[in-house]
Amino acid sequence: MIILVFLASLLGSMAIGLPVAFALMFTGIVLMSFMGIFNPQILAQNMIEGANTFTLLAIPFFLLAGELMNQGGLSKRIINFAISFVGHLRGGLGIVAIVAAIIMASLSGSAAADSAALAAILIPMMRDAGYNVPRSAGLIAAGGIIAPVIPPSIAFIIFGVAANVSITQLFLAGITPGIIMGLGLLVVWQFIARRDKVATLPRQDWPARLKATADAGWALLMPVIILGGIRFGVFTPTEAAVVAAAYALFVGLFIYRELKIADLYFVLLRAAKTTSVVMFLVASALVSAWLITSANIPGEVGNLIRPLIDNPTLLLFAIIALVLVVGTALDLAPTILILSPVLMPIIRQAGIDPVYFGVLFVMTTCIGLITPPVGIVLNVVSGVARVPMGKVIGGVLPFLLAHIAVLVLLILFPELVLTPLRWLRG
Amino acid sequence: MKKGIDYLTRGIEVILVLLLASMAVMVFANVVMRYGFNSGLAISEEMSRFFFVWLTFIGAVVTFKENGHLGVETLVRMFGRRGRMICMALTNALIIMCAVILFWGTWLQQPINASVIAPVSRMPMIYVFGVTYFAAVGIGIIAAVRLFRVLTNTVSEAELRQFAGEYDDDSQLVGRSE
Amino acid sequence: AQYQDRTFRVSNGINEDHPVGDGVRAMQACLDERTGGALKLNAFWGNALGGDLQATQSLRSGTLEMVITSSSPLVGIVPALGVFDLPFLFSNEQEADAILDGEFGDYIAGLLPEFGLVNLAYWENGFRNLTNSRGPVEKWEDFEGLKVRVMQNNIFLDTFANMGANATPMAFGEVFSALETRAIDAQENPFVTIDTSQFYEVQDYLSVTNHAYTPFMVLFSKPIWDTLSEDEQTAMSDCAVVGRDAQRAAGRALASESLARVREAGMQINEISPEEQARMVEKAQVVYERHAEEIGVEVVERMQAALAELRAQ
Ligand code: NA
Ligand code: NA
Numbered sequence: 001m002i003i004l005v006f007l008a009s010l011l012g013s014m015a016i017g018l019p020v021a022f023a024l025m026f027t028g029i030v031l032m033s034f035m036g037i038f039n040p041q042i043l044a045q046n047m048i049e050g051a052n053t054f055t056l057l058a059i060p061f062f063l064l065a066g067e068l069m070n071q072g073g074l075s076k077r078i079i080n081f082a083i084s085f086v087g088h089l090r091g092g093l094g095i096v097a098i099v100a101a102i103i104m105a106s107l108s109g110s111a112a113a114d115s116a117a118l119a120a121i122l123i124p125m126m127r128d129a130g131y132n133v134p135r136s137a138g139l140i141a142a143g144g145i146i147a148p149v150i151p152p153s154i155a156f157i158i159f160g161v162a163a164n165v166s167i168t169q170l171f172l173a174g175i176t177p178g179i180i181m182g183l184g185l186l187v188v189w190q191f192i193a194r195r196d197k198v199a200t201l202p203r204q205d206w207p208a209r210l211k212a213t214a215d216a217g218w219a220l221l222m223p224v225i226i227l228g229g230i231r232f233g234v235f236t237p238t239e240a241a242v243v244a245a246a247y248a249l250f251v252g253l254f255i256y257r258e259l260k261i262a263d264l265y266f267v268l269l270r271a272a273k274t275t276s277v278v279m280f281l282v283a284s285a286l287v288s289a290w291l292i293t294s295a296n297i298p299g300e301v302g303n304l305i306r307p308l309i310d311n312p313t314l315l316l317f318a319i320i321a322l323v324l325v326v327g328t329a330l331d332l333a334p335t336i337l338i339l340s341p342v343l344m345p346i347i348r349q350a351g352i353d354p355v356y357f358g359v360l361f362v363m364t365t366c367i368g369l370i371t372p373p374v375g376i377v378l379n380v381v382s383g384v385a386r387v388p389m390g391k392v393i394g395g396v397l398p399f400l401l402a403h404i405a406v407l408v409l410l411i412l413f414p415e416l417v418l419t420p421l422r423w424l425r426g
Numbered sequence: 427m428k429k430g431i432d433y434l435t436r437g438i439e440v441i442l443v444l445l446l447a448s449m450a451v452m453v454f455a456n457v458v459m460r461y462g463f464n465s466g467l468a469i470s471e472e473m474s475r476f477f478f479v480w481l482t483f484i485g486a487v488v489t490f491k492e493n494g495h496l497g498v499e500t501l502v503r504m505f506g507r508r509g510r511m512i513c514m515a516l517t518n519a520l521i522i523m524c525a526v527i528l529f530w531g532t533w534l535q536q537p538i539n540a541s542v543i544a545p546v547s548r549m550p551m552i553y554v555f556g557v558t559y560f561a562a563v564g565i566g567i568i569a570a571v572r573l574f575r576v577l578t579n580t581v582s583e584a585e586l587r588q589f590a591g592e593y594d595d596d597s598q599l600v601g602r603s604e
Numbered sequence: 605a606q607y608q609d610r611t612f613r614v615s616n617g618i619n620e621d622h623p624v625g626d627g628v629r630a631m632q633a634c635l636d637e638r639t640g641g642a643l644k645l646n647a648f649w650g651n652a653l654g655g656d657l658q659a660t661q662s663l664r665s666g667t668l669e670m671v672i673t674s675s676s677p678l679v680g681i682v683p684a685l686g687v688f689d690l691p692f693l694f695s696n697e698q699e700a701d702a703i704l705d706g707e708f709g710d711y712i713a714g715l716l717p718e719f720g721l722v723n724l725a726y727w728e729n730g731f732r733n734l735t736n737s738r739g740p741v742e743k744w745e746d747f748e749g750l751k752v753r754v755m756q757n758n759i760f761l762d763t764f765a766n767m768g769a770n771a772t773p774m775a776f777g778e779v780f781s782a783l784e785t786r787a788i789d790a791q792e793n794p795f796v797t798i799d800t801s802q803f804y805e806v807q808d809y810l811s812v813t814n815h816a817y818t819p820f821m822v823l824f825s826k827p828i829w830d831t832l833s834e835d836e837q838t839a840m841s842d843c844a845v846v847g848r849d850a851q852r853a854a855g856r857a858l859a860s861e862s863l864a865r866v867r868e869a870g871m872q873i874n875e876i877s878p879e880e881q882a883r884m885v886e887k888a889q890v891v892y893e894r895h896a897e898e899i900g901v902e903v904v905e906r907m908q909a910a911l912a913e914l915r916a917q
Binding site (some may be wrong): 013014015016017018019020021022023025026029039040041042043044045047048051052053054056057060061064234235238239242243245246265268269271272273275276277279280281283329330331333334373374 | 523
Binding site (some may be wrong): 041045046054231233236296 | 613646648650651652653654655658661662665666667775778780781782784785786787
């Protein structure tokens with residue numbers, strides 16, 4: 001019964017246009033009234049505690065690093081680097097887009113920002129070279145959502161805090177699945193490129209490649225600093241984020257020199273505003289999470305799917321299908337925040353590795369970013385590429401299926417995630 | 427009036443920038459001190475966390491003013507002016523309710539938070555927790571103004587479009603999502 | 605006696621397999637017998653309802669009934685509880701039991717209603733001991749330069765800094781990987797935590813320093829407590845004591861099991877000789893002086909008087 005109250009108040013209020021953060025507060029108010037424990041202090045206290053967490057400070061710092069890098073002319077250099085090495089292969093600019101998407105994913109955690117940057121540079125080039133533009137836009141959208149799977153990743157930070165799972169482990173675990181997602185796209189794109197006979201770029205010689213590498217080198221060093229720092233215990237994820245921001249500031253100001261001191265104010269302001277949007281959501285989610293837990297909703301859901309608990313694979317298929325459905329309508333952070341308190345007790349009880357589950361969970365919510373009815377990455381790419389939304393949805397479809405195939409593969413063979421994770425842990 | 431609000435918004439934005447910049451400096455300084463001097467400041471962990479809380483709730487008001495909080499507008503977008511206005515009225519009424527309860531809760535919690543001292547800075551926690559007063563009042567006023575304009579039928583087309591999540595500028599979209 | 609059907613939510617930071625789980629089960633069994641199943645405990649584990657400090661604040665505002673928490677996170681609310689953070693306070697479990705279940709324990713419990721809290725009983729967290737990756741710690745000089753993770757707590761920070769260690773506050777969730785990657789050398793916790801957190805996989809040396817004993821407190825919300833009948837209050841208090849005895853017994857059994865397990869896992873374990881223990885206690889006295897003011901001079905003096913009386917017997 002209480003599950004229905006929870007779902008009705010959350011979905012109903014969101015349907016009339018109430019922003020998710022307020023819908024979560026409203027749901028909390030409804031839940032506590034329904035349970036007969038209405039007390040305004042539950043709202044006030046949980047909201048502050050939601051933000052009062054040192055680990056979450058990684059969010060503003062990674063956002064800041066991303067903003068600084070974008071402002072500093074980094075995307076252009078990464079794309080040139082990719083062009084110099086793979087532009088001449090069959091699939092041409094499509095392969096460039098996939099490779100650049102993977103590299104940019106290791107620098108930033110934002111699917112929307114990465115897709116926007118890739119689309120802004122690559123779509124005009126692809127259009128001029130006679131590529132099918134909706135298909136190209138779809139590929140870029142599908143590549144852009146690798147960003148939250150490969151670290152750094154705000155999605156992993158939020159999941160780590162919401163589910164009490166090591167962020168360091170999540171970061172290390174995300175690398176391989178992110179690359180596999182890229183490989184999946186590559187396979188599908190090869191079929192399309194063969195059929196469409198897409199143009200390729202001239203092969204570049206080694207001096208040109210070396211120059212492109214040197215140009216992009218400062219950017220390419222950033223994932224080494226972040227991941228190496230975390231892997232070898234030099235930094236905690238929060239510290240790694242602030243070091244990344246300092247590094248991006250240094251490169252933007254003194255090496256690439258595309259960042260001006262005057263830009264700094266707006267870079268900080270944008271990062272601050274995005275931080276407050278994300279964190280206000282985290283804070284509101286804690287209100288309903290507290291009441292969900294208090295009302296034993298995870299237990300009720302657990303009872304519903306108890307028959308599956310002895311079969312982890314089947315259980316995972318059921319849960320991931322649920323997440324995929326929720327993700328079609330919701331953005332990353334709300335999906336993670338709403339579902340974690342319900343799902344994690346069940347995952348732990350079924351003996352599924354929480355780090356492995358976190359990877360699948362985040363991947364699935366990422367896929368939601370490129371599905372209708374609400375897919376923010378689709379909106380971004382459609383806007384930047386000037387392609388109508390309906391056509392982008394058609395264009396993204398084969399790549400969407402590729403991502404889902406990868407997801408199924410990872411559920412059937414957990415070792416694809418766990419074995420490389422063991423190597424990386426050392 | 428409009429000018430006054432603009433100045434106020436700019437002023438708050440300066441505060442947000444200062445908060446984020448100081449957080450970054452404090453945490454970065456601690457990393458440097460730990461490796462350079464084998465020491466660290468316990469206060470910087472605590473203060474950067476408190477700044478983060480302030481940033482979150484002060485920023486939430488500014489982003490609310492800009493319709494920056496994520497929502498699902500699929501259904502609303504299908505409606506015409508009248509339907510959109512009904513949704514906008516209901517939504518803002520619910521937001522006012524949330525803001526009132528948030529204010530009320532902070533008020534009831536005030537004595538409890540005033541009597542707790544932060545471990546390192548020894549600052550009474552009400553200075554941290556009290557920021558929800560600002561958030562509740564700020565968001566409440568903005569929502570009340572919007573509700574008033576809907577009810578008096580003075581809301582503009584542009585505002586209704588924004589409410590339905592229709593943006594003119596792609597960068598606004600990117601900024602909304604993490 | 606009259607009992608209404610009531611369910612009390614109990615917030616816990618630790619997981620259900622901790623001896624506190626045994627205590628809660630024993631307390632529930634006692635309540636079932638006394639109240640015919642009217643009073644029920646609904647326990648939440650692993651910080652599901654928030655951290656210990658947040659949960660305690662919920663008690664004060666009457667939005668949550670119970671929390672079982674170590675005393676350390678609460679010193680910001682009740683400064684007197686800092687007395688339990690003082691280093692080398694109790695020399696053994698019998699001493700701790702006698703003081704906590706005796707007059708001094710009642711005195712501390714008597715301070716709490718003013719803060720909106722009722723203490724039902726003192727349960728056991730166990731003596732805290734040091735593990736590290738550098739070498740056995742046998743005398744206080746061995747702390748020199750050791751990077752130790754401690755809780756975010758001034759007295760703990762000062763205790764280790766005073767020994768010459770480099771005390772680093774860190775969230776518990778980050779400790780394992782920080783030890784693994786040698787970002788820190790050492791951490792300190794009771795045997796059971798060292799075992800269940802598998803610190804033996806990343807630490808070679810365990811030194812039985814017994815440097816701190818912070819009790820668990822079984823706290824009830826004062827605003828809600830006042831709505832209970834006298835019979836219900838008595839049942840809760842009495843059963844918390846029944847739970848306490850079960851919890852301490854389970855904890856002590858588990859502690860020796862844990863010690864055996866970490867030894868088997870290859871940890872090198874050393875006891876501190878009585879002479880060196882005395883030197884450590886001596887060295888730590890300055891921490892008492894430095895923090896007496898913030899804890900409350902009367903509280904520290906009463907504690908020392910109670911200990912002196914007990915040791916004279
Ligand atoms: Na990323
Ligand atoms: Na979607």
